[in-house]
Amino acid sequence: MDGPIVRIVPDELHIQDSSFYDTLFPKAGRVDKYDWMANRFSSDLAAFTTPSAHVHMIRRKALNPFFSRQRILEFEHVVREKVDILIEHIDQYRKTAQPFTLSRGFMALGGDVIMQYCFSLNYNHLNSKDFETTFHEPFVAISAAGLLSLQFPIIPKILLSLPESLIEKMEPAYALLFRLQSDMRKQISKLLESPKGSSSASAEESKNPSVFSELINDPELPPSEIKLRRLQDEAQVVVAAGITTVGWALSVGAFHIINQPEIYGRLRRELESAIPDPDQELSWSDLEKLPYLTGCIKEAIRLSYPVASRNPRLLSKPLVYKDWVIPPRTPVSMTIADISDDEEIFTEHDKFKPERWIGYPKARDGSPLDRYFVCFQKGTRSCVGTK
Numbered sequence: 001m002d003g004p005i006v007r008i009v010p011d012e013l014h015i016q017d018s019s020f021y022d023t024l025f026p027k028a029g030r031v032d033k034y035d036w037m038a039n040r041f042s043s044d045l046a047a048f049t050t051p052s053a054h055v056h057m058i059r060r061k062a063l064n065p066f067f068s069r070q071r072i073l074e075f076e077h078v079v080r081e082k083v084d085i086l087i088e089h090i091d092q093y094r095k096t097a098q099p100f101t102l103s104r105g106f107m108a109l110g111g112d113v114i115m116q117y118c119f120s121l122n123y124n125h126l127n128s129k130d131f132e133t134t135f136h137e138p139f140v141a142i143s144a145a146g147l148l149s150l151q152f153p154i155i156p157k158i159l160l161s162l163p164e165s166l167i168e169k170m171e172p173a174y175a176l177l178f179r180l181q182s183d184m185r186k187q188i189s190k191l192l193e194s195p196k197g198s199s200s201a202s203a204e205e206s207k208n209p210s211v212f213s214e215l216i217n218d219p220e221l222p223p224s225e226i227k228l229r230r231l232q233d234e235a236q237v238v239v240a241a242g243i244t245t246v247g248w249a250l251s252v253g254a255f256h257i258i259n260q261p262e263i264y265g266r267l268r269r270e271l272e273s274a275i276p277d278p279d280q281e282l283s284w285s286d287l288e289k290l291p292y293l294t295g296c297i298k299e300a301i302r303l304s305y306p307v308a309s310r311n312p313r314l315l316s317k318p319l320v321y322k323d324w325v326i327p328p329r330t331p332v333s334m335t336i337a338d339i340s341d342d343e344e345i346f347t348e349h350d351k352f353k354p355e356r357w358i359g360y361p362k363a364r365d366g367s368p369l370d371r372y373f374v375c376f377q378k379g380t381r382s383c384v385g386t387k
């Protein structure tokens with residue numbers, strides 16, 4: 001097994017060449033996913049799992065407005081409220097000199113923010129004792145089951161036919177997942193039953209309408225797309241995709257910053273000079289202009305390896321790679337970690353080096369380093385939650 005192209009399973013090729021990423025994940029044109037992989041998380045009707053580029057486009061178009069920069073900025077005050085709760089708890093641990101697991105705090109934060117945004121529901125994981133309750137365990141259990149389901153697609157079907165109480169005994173982490181699914185079902189059913197154009201009672205309670213209360217009223221979505229099962233799949237994927245990625249990136253970033261006094265000191269100095277009065281908050285629009293903070297965020301995401309699996313794509317046109325021409329619709333994959341770990345691009349790739357992102361850095365091949373920041377993937381099927 002040598003060279004940049006490897007046939008990793010009988011019908012799939014894998015390419016290891018960072019400069020080819022933009023070609024396999026283009027910004028336009030028909031890019032299908034591999035249908036063999038669609039149902040491994042038992043949510044085959046979500047935009048993320050949809051194999052067909054055409055159906056994906058319909059689903060993605062409906063999701064995009066909720067994740068625009070403007071919409072996220074309007075929600076900033078809620079994120080701050082939740083962050084303040086986390087900080088209060090950390091302060092208590094500090095005062096009482098009690099150890100605690102910071103990564104659990106970040107998972108709780110991610111869960112509370114995303115459930116509030118998507119459903120106007122407050123799961124209040126941030127106030128569970130020692131952040132005991134988070135979505136971390138159920139989503140890890142789903143990911144592990146997903147690997148098995150990929151090879152044995154019968155498994156999710158069998159699991160889904162068993163009583164929930166039995167599955168909970170086999171894997172207790174599923175208890176929280178079932179609660180989440182049941183809440184989503186109830187919430188979506190309530191929204192579906194409410195007259196078109198009106199928002200649900202729970203959405204009214206919130207200062208912000210929720211993603212799903214609006215999605216259901218999207219006039220451009222065909223009726224077949226506004227069905228309970230389909231919306232439940234979408235909700236589960238949005239929640240799963242957002243919580244563990246963000247929670248883990250924050251944990252990895254905090255680990256490196258806390259353990260390296262030089263990095264901690266430089267970040268602190270940048271923040272202190274930008275926020276001379278700690279009672280005067282700086283908005284996200286101002287924070288994102290701070291170069292060292294931005295470098296820390298990018299390194300945290302790069303080194304958290306958010307999506308570690310390979311990502312096969314099927315393109316409708318022949319793919320030309322060096323001397324090879326790959327026939328249309330051949331599943332071809334690349335893996336984000338291969339690019340994030342490419343020593344030719346990120347020297348000392350395993351080191352947390354925020355300064356590598358400062359200024360307008362270039363990779364050795366002369367392209368902007370940002371070209372190789374592929375943690376959100378690229379092109380038509382890249383992450384919807386980048387803002």
Ligand code: HEM
Nearest residue numbers: 047048238241242245246249306307375376377383384385
């Ligand atoms: C550090 C943060 C995050 C990273 C690094 C990340 C990374 C990714 C990647 C690599 C994909 C493509 C996966 C694939 O196709 O196999 C993806 C898709 C997706 N992400 Fe994220 N994500 C992050 C945060 C979020 C957040 C906060 C949300 C929403 C609350 C979100 C929602 C989604 C959705 C819905 C998709 C599917 C998009 C589609 O197929 O059109 N992600 N993400």
